[in-house]
Amino acid sequence: MADTKGPEIAIRRSMLGRARGLGAAKSGTAHWWAMKATSLALIPLTLWMLGSMIGLQGATRAQVAAWAGGPITATLLLATIAALFHHMYLGVQTVIEDYIHNERPRIAWLMVTKGVAWLLGLASAISVLKLAFTG
Amino acid sequence: MADVRDALMVGKTSDGKLVRRPLSPHLQVYKPQITSALSIFHRVTGVALSVGTLMLVWWLVAAATSDAAYATASGFIGSWFGMLLLFGWTVALWYHFCAGIRHLFWDAGYGFELPTVHLTGKLVLAATVVLSVLTWIVIFAVR
Numbered sequence: 001m002a003d004t005k006g007p008e009i010a011i012r013r014s015m016l017g018r019a020r021g022l023g024a025a026k027s028g029t030a031h032w033w034a035m036k037a038t039s040l041a042l043i044p045l046t047l048w049m050l051g052s053m054i055g056l057q058g059a060t061r062a063q064v065a066a067w068a069g070g071p072i073t074a075t076l077l078l079a080t081i082a083a084l085f086h087h088m089y090l091g092v093q094t095v096i097e098d099y100i101h102n103e104r105p106r107i108a109w110l111m112v113t114k115g116v117a118w119l120l121g122l123a124s125a126i127s128v129l130k131l132a133f134t135g
Numbered sequence: 136m137a138d139v140r141d142a143l144m145v146g147k148t149s150d151g152k153l154v155r156r157p158l159s160p161h162l163q164v165y166k167p168q169i170t171s172a173l174s175i176f177h178r179v180t181g182v183a184l185s186v187g188t189l190m191l192v193w194w195l196v197a198a199a200t201s202d203a204a205y206a207t208a209s210g211f212i213g214s215w216f217g218m219l220l221l222f223g224w225t226v227a228l229w230y231h232f233c234a235g236i237r238h239l240f241w242d243a244g245y246g247f248e249l250p251t252v253h254l255t256g257k258l259v260l261a262a263t264v265v266l267s268v269l270t271w272i273v274i275f276a277v278r
Contacts, residue, residue, distance in 0.1 A: 036242060039235050046232060050225075054274055058213075061205035064198045077195075088188065091181045120192050127199035 031090060038087035045080040065131045074132040078125055085121035089114055169256045177234045180227040187224045190217075222271070229266040233259040 052073075056064060067073055092113050100106040146156045165171065190212065197208035211217045237255050240246045246255055 032242075036239065039239060043232070043236070046228070050228070050270070054270075054277060057274065057278055061198055061202050064205070068195075068198065084188065088181075088185045091178075092185055095178060095182060120188060124192050124195050127195040130199040 031093075034086065035090050038083045038090070041079070041083040042087060045076065045083060048076060049080055065135050068128055068131040069133075069135055071132070074128050077128045081121055081124045081128070085117045085124075089117040092117075169253060173234060173256050173259065176230060177238070180231040180234075183227045184224070184231055187220070187227070190220065190224070225270050226263065226267045229270070230259070230263040233262045233266070 052067070056067065059067070068077060093110060096106060096109045096113065100109055144156050146154055148154055193208050194212065197204040212221065237246070237259055240255075246252065
């Protein structure tokens with residue numbers, strides 16, 4: 001090459017390479033959209049949840065069960081749980097991808113985090129369902 | 136052997152020359168500014184709130200388990216240490232809530248001018264303080 005000042009480039013990206021997935025138009029927007037959708041959903045849900053928790057200070061288990069077990073409350077609780085743990089995983093995923101550069105620990109952390117998010121979400125959802133159906 | 140990911144680090148200048156794309160400046164050589172500080176706060180509060188969900192899950196699971204389990208959970212949450220955690224949680228929540236709304240405006244294409252960015256940043260900080268204090272006034276008022 002005549003130009004010796006430029007960087008050493010072993011692999012050059014062709015138009016075909018771009019079209020085959022090295023370009024921008026892959027699946028990146030799905031993550032972004034999910035983040036926006038869960039953020040928007042969590043604005044009212046968080047306010048409702050915070051207000052409810054403040055009202056439930058010092059409540060007995062029976063009072064909490066009666067509150068959580070109502071059909072509208074249970075629906076909103078399940079919606080909050082779904083949006084919250086999805087949003088939480090997407091956020092933690094970004095942090096892990098940004099700071100853990102080695103592939104093996106990165107994938108391990110992502111899998112562990114996703115597993116924990118699912119387990120916590122499922123445990124919360126099952127608890128709400130149990131309160132809704134059996135009190 | 137060449138790494139195929141090198142291809143992503145290569146760009147073209149307007150006169151057609153191939154160049155290696157620059158990396159963003161590292162934290163250690165980057166002057167702290169309100170923009171970068173608030174950005175990292177958003178991340179830190181997000182991670183802190185994720186850990187904080189453990190208390191919420193515990194509370195829900197305990198309520199669905201038994202009176203004894205619920206007494207243990209609400210006893211911890213009502214203790215001075217539990218209240219301290221809750222205080223930190225509310226501050227982190229309000230910050231992440233307000234900064235998140237700021238992000239939504241950016242995503243919709245508004246508020247990118249530097250004076251606006253600085254103003255909304257200060258508004259987020261002020262709103263966090265005001266909403267946190269209000270929350271705890273309400274918490275103690277309805278107790």
